[in-house]
Amino acid sequence: MLEAVGRIVIFLALAFVVLIALALIVCALALHTKRILFPNFLLFVTSVLYEPLRRLLSFFHVDPTLIDRVSIEIRNLLNYTEFSATKMEERVLLLPQCIRSTECPAKLSPLDGIHCMECGKCAISELSTICKELGIRMYISPGGTFAGRILMHSRPKAVIGVACYPNLHEGMLNAKLMGVPAQGVPLTTTGCVNTTVDREEIIRRCKLLQISK
Ligand code: SF4
Known part of the structure; x- marks a missing residue:
């Protein structure tokens, strides 16, 4: 039983790390190419993991406002069609x-x-x-x-x-x-x-x- 719980915890921790890594890669790509892939997914991840992502960037001496910039750009993109009408x-x-x-x-x-x-x-x-x-x-x-x-x-x-x-x-x-x-x-x-x-x-x-x- 304990072993099963341990495996679940390790699996969740790994999934968390992969999700953060994916979000950071897509954020960096978005800023580099000015194109946002999977905007809804990225907005969800940056909203849910806002603080951990900012702390992680600060830890690696990367400007943490990168998360803010990307999430504002995503919101702008998602609102674009309705706004421009x-x-x-x-x-x-x-x-x-x-x-x-x-x-x-x-x-x-x-x-x-x-x-x-x-x-x-x-x-x-x-x-x-x-x-x-x-x-x-x-x-x-x-x-x-x-x-x-x-x-x-x-x-x-x-x-x-x-x-x-x-x-x-x-x-x-x-x-x-x-x-x-x-x-x-x-x-x-x-x-x-x-x-x-x-x-x-x-x-x-x-x-x-x-x-x-
Ligand atoms: S009156 Fe208008 S332009 Fe002048 S300082 Fe105030 S906000 Fe700025």
Whole structure:
């Protein structure tokens, strides 16, 4: 009996190691080739084994955010068809307040977040102008919980979310639960204020499929 239990434990441990190794290989391939094989499998594995995978990468001195980057890309890929079928005016760009300058003069509305005055002191100014040109509604959220409130208020058919990795994971999951296809763009530097973003990438996500329409 004990021998049988021992074999089962060894088998499960080996299966665990093989699964982690497979996930890491597919992640590395995805980043290298820009093509994601078995996205649903990979998303499942990276979600279930999120912490062990990150620790393993750190142990081998590999940047652990590789897991975050891949899983955001998978979510973007899985949401692509539904997202790109929406019209520009049905989309919402949701930004975090940490992008703002410390001298930001914008005021907070309890209903729909911070109203940018396009003062030019941070990247939001340009994004606001482009969103107006495209017909996309732009919101600045003072926090993760508030972001949900903004989505309830604005009722978009698609959302482009910008945030740090943990907030992006949570936000994209919440958007999925609300039935709103999301495209996520991680911050390029994180923190509480003066964080930076990849403006070109945000604009590219906002415009998805407009070219082929
Ligand atoms: S551009 Fe908008 S968000 Fe940025 S600092 Fe000025 S008012 Fe604030």
